[in-house]
Amino acid sequence: MGSDNKSIFFEPRTSVEQIEEGTSLAPKFNNDGLIPVTTSEWGSGIVLMMGFMNNDALILTIESGFAHYWSRSRKKIWKKGETSGMYQTVKDLRIDDDQDAVWMQVELAGDQASCHVGYKSCFYRAIPIGKGPVKLEFKETEKVFDPEATYGDLPNPTKL
């Protein structure tokens, strides 16, 4: 997918002042061409997921108002919800001080969830603070949807 006919262009990074204090969008993609994205639910502030965008996924998100990510497991741009119906409508899109990270606040569609395991948030387990040994605590105790019914035989994106 190319960037032809798009109205969004990124500026070159010319100075720290431009990057930190300016109004031009000059994102820094990492060595894999990706920028990390934190997605939280508009209103509740629950962090739903952390993902990555490449150049085109960021442009598509800005132009369409729907969250697009780069899928590292499938190596393609991924409009969130295209399989599950759980689209993410962007209510607020932010870039950080040095423009190498994105924060996106979204409204959820469909089952009002985001995580392929079936929970609302991918961050459904807590790490207790203090001395170990660590035993993770489930903060969401019931799945919101049935992953098998939603995703069928699609490969699980989690890798060892």
Added chain:
Amino acid sequence: MGSDNKSIFFEPRTSVEQIEEGTSLAPKFNNDGLIPVTTSEWGSGIVLMMGFMNNDALILTIESGFAHYWSRSRKKIWKKGETSGMYQTVKDLRIDDDQDAVWMQVELAGDQASCHVGYKSCFYRAIPIGKGPVKLEFKETEKVFDPEATYGDLPNPTKL
């Protein structure tokens, strides 16, 4: 800094079920030995920053209840606040489904801010949704603290 005499140990990653549905902490660090961390303010849900932890920074955070990161610019573990006084007390620490990302909710100390530029959050600028050209919008209009008074001659971590 080694992991000697620490009570926190990470488990080997043996199966998708263990990683997604289990109670053992088996984080996946990237090729640089880092795991991305989203830090939001306890209560408000404002995302303050995105950073990275290495193995020891994660252990120190769990054991102490104070946010520790890996500084990529200084190449050392960094207890947030050690220079500025803006320590972060961890109220809730989460790991995601495939255990390759961390979400931390914190209470702020000192100036109640987090960003070295002087704003509360590093995400003080919004990218407007829709057709370009893009002009970033400042969502925080006043700095919370004076970076020069706080950091003096320390090098700016922002890189081109």
